[in-house]
Amino acid sequence: MSKPDLQPAATESDALVRQAVAGSTAAIAQLLRRVAPEMSRVVRGVMGPYAADVDDALQQSLIALIHALPAFRGECAPAGYACRIAFRTALALRHRVRRTSELSYDALETRIDQNTVDEGINPNMRLEAARRTEIVRGLLGEIPLEQAEALALRTMLGWSLEEIAHTSGAPVNTVRSRLRLAKEALRRKIVADPKLAEELGVEA
C-alpha cells in the first residue's frame, strides 16, 4: 500500500500548510485534496468499508480537520495529523452508531456486506479475515485511545513505529509499548471465545 509523505511539512508544502492554517480557502481545499485519500482509508478501516455511515464519517472527519487546522503546529506531517483526526472522528461515530439495533435490516445488511464470502477462492479465508478486522474494530473502543490509535495506524495503514511516533509526538518505545498492549488485548478478546480462536487460528 502506498503511504503518504509522513515527514514534517517539507519546504514545498510549508507554504501551503501555512496558508491553510492562516485560513486561506484555496490552500485548505488543496490540503484536503491531498490528505483525503488516506483519511478515507482510515475511516473505512475504523467504520468498516461497507458501513452505512462511512460517508458521513469521512465528511465529518474532513470538517473536523478544517476546524483543527488553527491548532496545527507543523511538528508532524499534515497527512499524519489528518489521519489522527480521521481516526478519532470515525471512532466516536462508530460508538454512536453501534448503539442502534443490530437486528434492523440495515444492520443485518451491513454485517452481510462486511462478511461477504468469496467462495470462488476460499470460502473460509475471506470470512476469517472479515471477522478478524471486525474484532479489531470492536476492540478499538475498548482499549485506551493511544493504544487503539497505534493499532489502527499500524494495521490499517501499515505505518512504521517511527512514523506513528512522529505523528503522535510520542517516543518510539512508547509507541512500541502501546502497540504491544493493544495486541495483547486483541489476543485476549479472541482467545476468550475458543471457537473463534480455533477458527481464526489464534492460540491461547
Next chain:
Amino acid sequence: MTIIDMHPDDLLDRELSGTLSASEQRRLAEHLSQCPGCRLERQLRDDFSHELVASRAPDMLQTFVSGALRAALPANGTTPLAMQTPALPAPVVTPARRAKRRRAALLGVAVVIASAVAAAQIGLIEQVAGFAREQLTKVTDDPTPKAPAAAPHDAPLQGQVAANEEATRVAHDTFGDRTVPSPSEHAPSEREVAPALDEDESAPARAREGKKERVARSKKARASERQGRARRSDRVAEAPASSSVAAASPIDLPASDTSATEIDSTSVSSASVSSASVARAGKRSVRARREVESPSLLETATYAPKVLHPEAANRVDDEGKPAIASAVSLFHRANSARREGLSSEALHAYERLRAEFPTSAEARLSLVLAARMHLDSGRLGDAVAGFDSYIATRDRSLREQALAGRAIALGRLGRTREELAAWQSLLLDYPDSSYAAVASQRLRQDQR
C-alpha cells in the same frame, strides 16, 4: 531476553516494502513461528490491506472536500465552493429579464385599472346614449332609424384597445424568447386574435360585442384548460404565445388553447407569474414521465457483489451458468423486493435461493432475513424456525443477531423458559452484544 521479547517491528515494516535480505527473512520467519502476537499483527495488516484496497475515485473525494468546505467555512464574501468547482450554469432569469417582467407586470396593472375605469365609463355612457336616442326618437318622430353617431367615448375605447395591444406586444417581447419555436397546436396565433382588435364598429355595439366575445372566449378557455390539464402530463409544458395566456392562477399551467382573454390585461400580469410556473410544471412533468417510464428495480437490478477477489466471478455451477451471479443476483432481487415492501415476493425469492443454491452463503444469510420478516409479520413460529435453521448451519456471520431474534420471537410466543435459555445462550457467547442489557433485564425479571 528471548526472541519473543525482541519483536522485530522493523523487519515487519521492511517486509511490507519488500526490502528484506535473505538472512532477515529467516530471522523474521523464526520469530513469527514463536510469537503469536506478531503473527496476528502481520495477519491483520494483510487483512486490512485486502479489505481497504478499493479507494474512492478522486472526483468522489472532491465531492467530500467541497462539502466539508461548505459546511466548515463561513461565507466571507467569496464562497469557497465558487473557488473550487466549475462555474455554475447561468441562471435562466437574468436581472434584465426580471426588470422587463416587472415593467410588464406594472403595465398590466395599469391597464387593468384603466380598463375598469373605461368599462365603467362605457356602461354609463351607453346608458346615457341609449336614453338620448330614445328621447331623440320621441322628439323627431322619424321612423327611419339612423345609424348612431360615433359616441364620444370611441376615442377612449380605441385608446384602451391600443393600450391592450401594447401590453400584448410587451408581453410577447418579454417572453417571446422563452417560447418554444412552434406554438401550441391549440393556441390561437396572434394573427387569429388580432383582427378582433381591428374591427371598426360603433363604440357601444363594439363594446357589447367585445363583451360577448370575451365571455364566450372565457368559457371556451376554461373548457380548453380542463382538456389541457388532462394532456399536460404527456408533454413538456410550453411557454405560451403571449396572446394565448389565460388568466391562470400562479400554480396552474396556462391553457394551451385559451384565447378568450387575449387582450385582457390581467392575462399579461398573470403571464409573468405563470411563465415561471410553466418552467416548473415542465420540469415536474418531465420528472413524472421519467418515473413512469423507468422500469422497476426488480427488472433492472444489476447486482455488483462486493467480491473481494475477481476470480470468484468466474465460478460456474453444474449447468455452466455463472453461479456467483445467480445466487448473488437472486439474493439481491429478494432484498430489493423486501425493501420495496413486496414481502411475498421477497420470501419466495429467498426460498428459491435456498432451493437452487443450498450451499451458498447467500442461502444461509437469507434464513436470518426471512426469519426477521416473519418476526415483523407476527409469524412467530416461522421466525423461530428460521433463526433455528440459521444457527444450525454453524455460520457465524449473523449468529449473534439470530440468537437475539430467536429469543425475541420466543418471548412473544410466551415460551418463557425457552426465551430465557436463549437469552442466556446469547450472553454466554456474546457478552458484549448490544442485546446484553435486554438479556440481562429479562433474566433478572424472571428471578424475581
